[in-house]
Amino acid sequence: AQSVTQPDIHITVSEGASLELRCNYSYGATPYLFWYVQSPGQGLQLLLKYFSGDTLVQGIKGFEAEFKRSQSSFNLRKPSVHWSDAAEYFCAVSDRKLIWGLGTSLAVNP
Amino acid sequence: EPEVTQTPSHQVTQMGQEVILRCVPISNHLYFYWYRQILGQKVEFLVSFYNNEISEKSEIFDDQFSVERPDGSNFTLKIRSTKLEDSAMYFCASNQRPVGNEQFFGPGTRLTVL
Numbered sequence: 001a002q003s004v005t006q007p008d009i010h011i012t013v014s015e016g017a018s019l020e021l022r023c024n025y026s027y028g029a030t031p032y033l034f035w036y037v038q039s040p041g042q043g044l045q046l047l048l049k050y051f052s053g054d055t056l057v058q059g060i061k062g063f064e065a066e067f068k069r070s071q072s073s074f075n076l077r078k079p080s081v082h083w084s085d086a087a088e089y090f091c092a093v094s095d096r097k098l099i100w101g102l103g104t105s106l107a108v109n110p
Numbered sequence: 111e112p113e114v115t116q117t118p119s120h121q122v123t124q125m126g127q128e129v130i131l132r133c134v135p136i137s138n139h140l141y142f143y144w145y146r147q148i149l150g151q152k153v154e155f156l157v158s159f160y161n162n163e164i165s166e167k168s169e170i171f172d173d174q175f176s177v178e179r180p181d182g183s184n185f186t187l188k189i190r191s192t193k194l195e196d197s198a199m200y201f202c203a204s205n206q207r208p209v210g211n212e213q214f215f216g217p218g219t220r221l222t223v224l
Contacts, residue, residue, distance in 0.1 A: 043216065098145070102151075
């Protein structure tokens, strides 16, 4: 069955430090992959998506993600985190509907 | 920029009451979805809708739930007799096609069942 795993429930980083959020998926065909961000009490904002082509995709707010088929991963990265990046991050795979990971809560220390 | 809207933003109801959550998808989109997120948990798919009928539903979407597109713009989720465990954030989404196309989400309706 299709699934998404985000191994890290909670991550804390210092402002200005680099960030990597992990996402692994299980999907039989070519996956369409997404990262969404949710600030407290807010809706779901698309950060970036992978459909095909270049395996390194750029998104909004300085985020990028790399699709690695051999590792079934789609990890999200940012070279320098800002305090405003503190939020919940969700990885999802599309099977017509979206199948979601549990999310990673990011805290940023000043 | 077009966006998905949802009303109300917050709904409080008594257990056993019926609620209707409303969504206005982006106007040229054809596929519509409802998801829910119980506090502190992951987002879960409820139902997808296309061409005035349900195209897929999850096991969560039992007989207490129904969806409707009553006119050319609204897409509604009805819960017939709410339970405490229906308390959640409900998100509506839409897109032009179900495969290879991102879903655009509304801001959500927080449903609280007392």
